[in-house]
Amino acid sequence: MDSIPLQLDIVTTEDISTVTPIGDIDMSKSTVFRSALRPIIEANPKTIIIDLSHVPYMDSSGIATLIEGLQLSKQANISFVLCSLSDGVKSIVELARLDKIFSIFDSKEHALEH
Amino acid sequence: MSTQLSSTTFEITFASTPSWFSTIRQLVSSATVRCGFTDRDSGQIAMVIDEALSNICRHGYQGSSEGVIVLKCNTSTTPIPTVHFELIDEAKQVDTDLICSRDLEQIRPGGIGVHLIKTIMDEASWTKNGELGMKLCMMKSSLHSSTPITESITPHG
Numbered sequence: 366m367d368s369i370p371l372q373l374d375i376v377t378t379e380d381i382s383t384v385t386p387i388g389d390i391d392m393s394k395s396t397v398f399r400s401a402l403r404p405i406i407e408a409n410p411k412t413i414i415i416d417l418s419h420v421p422y423m424d425s426s427g428i429a430t431l432i433e434g435l436q437l438s439k440q441a442n443i444s445f446v447l448c449s450l451s452d453g454v455k456s457i458v459e460l461a462r463l464d465k466i467f468s469i470f471d472s473k474e475h476a477l478e479h
Numbered sequence: 480m481s482t483q484l485s486s487t488t489f490e491i492t493f494a495s496t497p498s499w500f501s502t503i504r505q506l507v508s509s510a511t512v513r514c515g516f517t518d519r520d521s522g523q524i525a526m527v528i529d530e531a532l533s534n535i536c537r538h539g540y541q542g543s544s545e546g547v548i549v550l551k552c553n554t555s556t557t558p559i560p561t562v563h564f565e566l567i568d569e570a571k572q573v574d575t576d577l578i579c580s581r582d583l584e585q586i587r588p589g590g591i592g593v594h595l596i597k598t599i600m601d602e603a604s605w606t607k608n609g610e611l612g613m614k615l616c617m618m619k620s621s622l623h624s625s626t627p628i629t630e631s632i633t634p635h636g
Contacts, residue, residue: 453522
């Protein structure tokens with residue numbers, strides 16, 4: 366059984382918040398991810414970058430959290446972008462046909478430049 | 480293990496708690512790789528099992544970890560790598576006509592689990608398991624591997 370909590374590294378500068386989850390995001394972890402995103406959106410930065418380089422696997426509950434984050438960010442006029450998707454995450458994003466909905470960058474550096 | 484069997488079967492019974500999901504994904508992924516599926520296909524098959532388990536826990540047992548889930552798996556290597564699954568629960572029974580993919584044109588959180596199951600697997604069918612619970616039977620062969628993202632989906636298929 367997996368009882369390791371989801372680790373989230375959050376770095377906030379004046380305009381940009383970068384969220385780096387570490388580990389698989391499935392039904393047992395997505396609630397923590399969702400709870401962490403809310404106050405970041407409410408702080409109203411210009412850009413939120415979700416760095417998924419350390420997420421080998423994400424299920425539909427993780428995807429739902431990202432969609433919710435995107436929608437709340439749009440309402441607040443915040444740019445919400447994803448970067449560094451692993452093959453596992455890329456797979457579910459494509460299968461859910463969300464690769465055209467999200468702004469996705471190969472690296473955090475490219476996301477910062479956008 | 481040095482002996483190569485053309486067919487392997489396992490069954491595992493576990494509680495309806497998401498803390499089991501990671502273990503089950505690893506088990507399914509290992510079994511399907513050993514059977515001859517690519518890493519990409521094995522990852523997608525493990526994702527399907529994970530989505531099916533999430534639905535059982537969320538909708539069947541409604542978040543209770545007191546329930547029981549049985550996963551039966553049969554892999555065969557000949558004539559081509561093929562895997563069959565049965566997922567059996569004792570949860571609230573649901574009308575099988577209501578189990579359908581949602582329209583993906585609507586961008587909203589939730590509701591893509593059934594879409595993933597039907598897209599990735601060659602066959603997936605839900606039935607009531609006698610008086611109590613549901614049974615989900617699924618099959619995938621390597622003949623239809625690495626589901627292209629452009630594949631058409633029947634919204635209520």
